[in-house]
Amino acid sequence: MSGFNKIVSSYDEAMAGLTDNMTVIAGGFGLCGIPEGLIAQIKKMQTKQLTFVSNNCGVDDFGLGILLQGKQIKKMISSYVGENAEFERQYLSGELEVELTPQGTLAEKIRAGGAGIPAFYTATGYGTPVAEGKEVKEFNGRKYILEEAITGDFAIVRAWKSDRMGNLVYRDTAMNFNPEAATAGKITVVEVEEIVENGELKPTEIHTPGIYVNRVIQATFEKRIERLTLAKEG
Amino acid sequence: MSLNREQIAMRVAQELKDGDYVNLGIGIPTLVASFVPKDIEVMLQSENGLLGMGPYPTKENVDADMINAGKETVTAITGASIFSSSQSFAMIRGGHVDFTVLGAFEVDQNGNIASYMIPRKLVKGMGGAMDLVAGAKNIIVTMTHANKHGHSKLLSKCTLPLTGVDCINKVVTDLAVIEIKDGAFHLLERAPGVSVEEIIEKTDGKLIVPDDVPEMKID
Numbered sequence: 005m006s007g008f009n010k011i012v013s014s015y016d017e018a019m020a021g022l023t024d025n026m027t028v029i030a031g032g033f034g035l036c037g038i039p040e041g042l043i044a045q046i047k048k049m050q051t052k053q054l055t056f057v058s059n060n061c062g063v064d065d066f067g068l069g070i071l072l073q074g075k076q077i078k079k080m081i082s083s084y085v086g087e088n089a090e091f092e093r094q095y096l097s098g099e100l101e102v103e104l105t106p107q108g109t110l111a112e113k114i115r116a117g118g119a120g121i122p123a124f125y126t127a128t129g130y131g132t133p134v135a136e137g138k139e140v141k142e143f144n145g146r147k148y149i150l151e152e153a154i155t156g157d158f159a160i161v162r163a164w165k166s167d168r169m170g171n172l173v174y175r176d177t178a179m180n181f182n183p184e185a186a187t188a189g190k191i192t193v194v195e196v197e198e199i200v201e202n203g204e205l206k207p208t209e210i211h212t213p214g215i216y217v218n219r220v221i222q223a224t225f226e227k228r229i230e231r232l233t234l235a236k237e238g
Numbered sequence: 239m240s241l242n243r244e245q246i247a248m249r250v251a252q253e254l255k256d257g258d259y260v261n262l263g264i265g266i267p268t269l270v271a272s273f274v275p276k277d278i279e280v281m282l283q284s285e286n287g288l289l290g291m292g293p294y295p296t297k298e299n300v301d302a303d304m305i306n307a308g309k310e311t312v313t314a315i316t317g318a319s320i321f322s323s324s325q326s327f328a329m330i331r332g333g334h335v336d337f338t339v340l341g342a343f344e345v346d347q348n349g350n351i352a353s354y355m356i357p358r359k360l361v362k363g364m365g366g367a368m369d370l371v372a373g374a375k376n377i378i379v380t381m382t383h384a385n386k387h388g389h390s391k392l393l394s395k396c397t398l399p400l401t402g403v404d405c406i407n408k409v410v411t412d413l414a415v416i417e418i419k420d421g422a423f424h425l426l427e428r429a430p431g432v433s434v435e436e437i438i439e440k441t442d443g444k445l446i447v448p449d450d451v452p453e454m455k456i457d
Contacts, residue, residue, distance in 0.1 A: 033286045033323070034309040036302065059323070084363035104361065107285065108327025108369030115324040127372040128331060131403035133355070134368065176320055178303040180286050183322040211322075227302035233294045233310040 010170035010220045011199060015045040018193050018221045022051050022158055025078075029114060029156035030058040030068065031185040034087075035230045037178030038067050039195040041223040042160040047071055055079040057114065057154055059107060059181055064088040066228050075099065081154070083107035087230075106134060109151050111184055116153035118187025118216070123152045159189025162225070163212070166196045167203070170217030171210045179211065186212045193219045239431045240412040245456050246380050248273045250339055250410050252455075253378060254280050261285065261330065261370055263340035264308045266380040270339055281317075283335055285366040287326045290318025307366065330366070331373040338374035340367060342381050342406075344396045347443035349406045349418045351379060352398035364401060371402030383411035383440045390442035392416065392423055413437050415454060422446050427454045 012018050019042060022028070028046075032038030043062075046054070047070050054077055061080050062069030069088045071077050079101040086092055094100035105113070106128045116124055125148035129135050139150040161182045164175035172194060174182055186192050199222050241249065247269035254260065254270075256278035262268050274280055282291040284306040291306055292313035299313065306312045314320070329335055342353040351371055354364040371377055384390050392409065409416045414437045415427040422444040428437060430453045438445060 034305065036286070036305045036309070082363060084365040086362040102361075104363045106364050106368035107323070107366040108331050108373075111323035111327050112331075126331065128369045130372070131350075132368060132400045134364075174322075176301065176303040176314075177284075177287050177305055179320060179322055181323045184324050229300070229302050229311060230305070230309040231311070232300065233312070234300070235294045235296050 008169045008214070010166070010214065010217050011168055012219045012221050015041060015048075015221065018042060018219050019045045019049060019158075021191060022046065022049060024051055025053045026051070026157035027055040027057065029154065029159040029185045029188050030056060031159075031161045031180065031182030032067070033059050033177070033180035035062065035067050035228050037162050037174070037180050037182055038062070039160045039162040040225050041195050041221070042193055043068060043070065046076065047074065050074060050076065052076055053078040055081065057081045057110075057156060059083050059110060060087065061085045061091055062088065063230070064090055072100070079103065081105055081110070083110050104134070109134075111181060113151060113154040114181065114184040114188045117155040118184065121153055123150050125150055154188065156189045157191070159185045159192040161186045161192060161194045163194050163196045165198045165200050165205065166194060166217070166220045167200050167205050167214075169202055170194065170214035170220050171205055172196070172212035172214075172217065173205060173209060174211050183212050187216045191218045192216055193221070195221055195223045197225065198222070239429065241429045241456065242412070244269060246410055246412060248456050249415065249454050250378055250380055251275065253408070254278060254337065258336040259283055259289070259334065260337045260339070261335050261374065263338075263367070263370075265341045267339035267341060268308065283326075283329065284312070285326050285330060285370070287321050287323060288312070288314060288318065289321075289329070290315045292318070327366070327369050330369050333373055333375055335370075335374045336376060338370045338377045339380060340370060340377070342379045342391070342401075343398055344391050344393055345379050345381070345406050345409055345418070346393045346396045347418065347422050349404045350396050351401045351406050352396040353401045355399045357399065367401050371405045377406050379406050379409045381409070381411055383413040383437070390440050392441045392443050394443040413440065425451055427452055429454055430456065
């Protein structure tokens with residue numbers, strides 16, 4: 005059984021092996037469903053020249069934004085960025101490289117990477133700056149561009165629950181990119197709100213099977229809200 | 239009088255059909271949700287992974303794990319489902335979303351749209367817009383007819399980098415409802431009190447004007 009026990013007890017153990025110049029795929033959409041503690045650990049490790057594959061880049065003092073302060077990120081592969089001033093400064097001064105990728109193409113690139121599919125054709129981005137330098141092919145009278153898959157040296161993921169074997173369940177829209185990210189890391193590290201005993205999760209309710217997961221750590225999350233919007237009273 | 243943001247949203251809402259799965263972009267498109275006709279039901283898709291988006295939560299019901307594509311806190315309606323990003327975009331790219339409404343900087347007479355990038359300014363990214371315009375069956379653009387300098391946003395050819403090609407069917411502006419087909423803009427309706435001449439003057443691309451252009455019906 006111990007061969008399937010994915011639980012680690014420290015952040016040092018969780019991110020062991022991360023070195024300069026690696027590619028890290030991070031789950032999360034905005035500040036929702038981000039692996040807060042794993043990002044903080046990367047900041048603590050001061051690993052440099054990292055490429056991050058993540059839909060967004062956090063804000064100045066939260067999420068991946070905190071890695072910008074120490075210039076730990078060399079390149080971002082994202083669909084929407086610039087919610088923070090330091091990002092803007094580093095991008096405009098050329099210190100930070102950005103590869104803008106349509107959100108669905110980004111999700112599919114990661115999904116394909118995890119599923120052993122090296123590339124796929126999509127209509128998204130045809131005829132736009134995204135298509136520059138990419139192969140175009142026509143199927144049934146419509147034009148598609150060839151997009152290549154993404155894999156990471158590490159994937160960092162946030163889930164709601166994990167059992168000791170790394171079977172994962174996500175919570176509400178904190179799911180977002182996390183299931184895709186989990187499949188596409190050579191080493192997939194998951195931060196969870198709750199670790200449950202094996203057998204507590206029904207086999208049919210598991211979102212990510214443990215085969216994709218290498219390490220699981222339990223955490224408490226701040227869960228910062230980016231845009232609090234409330235129903236009008238009355 | 240030209241329409242305000244709410245009135246543009248009201249006019250767009252008249253295009254919705256009972257049983258439509260709908261994705262609304264940020265800005266005016268978001269307002270469309272407030273004007274869905276009472277006698278029909280639609281399901282709102284939010285591309286971060288929610289089908290069946292409900293209203294904003296009360297203070298007691300706020301949950302950081304429940305947000306929409308604009309990163310706003312939201313709720314889910316009965317019958318909603320929540321899924322991963324690749325599943326969300328499989329719905330969009332696979333043509334399963336019936337109706338998409340989004341904003342734009344420019345639209346041209348061939349149905350091309352530019353909405354995500356102004357060169358030499360900070361480029362924030364396209365988010366899901368390129369997937370939406372490539373995938374949805376019916377796409378409506380909402381925008382003002384002209385920019386704040388008075389220049390038309392309905393052009394013979396877009397000048398800004400494109401979000402998608404040959405994909406926009408209809409544009410609802412503060413002045414008019416315009417259909418795009420056969421390489422031209424076709425004037426369908428005008429805002430109450432707005433003259434056909436003003437629309438012609440503020441449209442740069444090829445505009446086909448029928449003899450009778452009815453006024454929009456805005457309640």
